[in-house]
Amino acid sequence: MLVTTHVLSGAVIGAFAPDVETALARGFVSHFALDAIPHWGTEPDQLLRVAVPDGLIGLVAIAAVARAAAPARRVAVLGGVFGACLPDVDKPAELFFGRSPFPQWFDRFHAGIQHEREHRWRREVATAAGMAVLAAVVLRTRR
Ligand SMILES: [Zn+2]
16 A cells, blocks of 8 residues: 555544544554555566655655644654554665564565556545545544
8 A cells, every 4th residue: 555545544543542542553553445456557677766766755645644733742742653654664765774663573564465467556546636625524524
């Protein structure tokens, strides 16, 4: 799943969480629920062509949800984002440092729940767009 989708879903989860710890935990669990949904994916050598723009869009999305969140909810929203994105830290860590920061059993579980196919890119983009709309509505109304 695109990290941008995890950013936006984490923001929604954080907006409904009673505190930052709960937001972080729920965001973390949500990562695996979203990754278990059949989604887009491609060969590792092609993946960077999407992962880099996705990472940059994800950073912009973090800034946008932080700005859109009510001040009283901002830390929980960002906690949800952090938890939702944390499991994918293995990708840049492997690229830059040659290894995942997580134990092997965790990486095996994370890889094992992925059901990726190249033809699902429209679904992937639609999911991200839908999550952006949901996040915009939730952050605007959950004050
Ligand atoms: Zn993942």
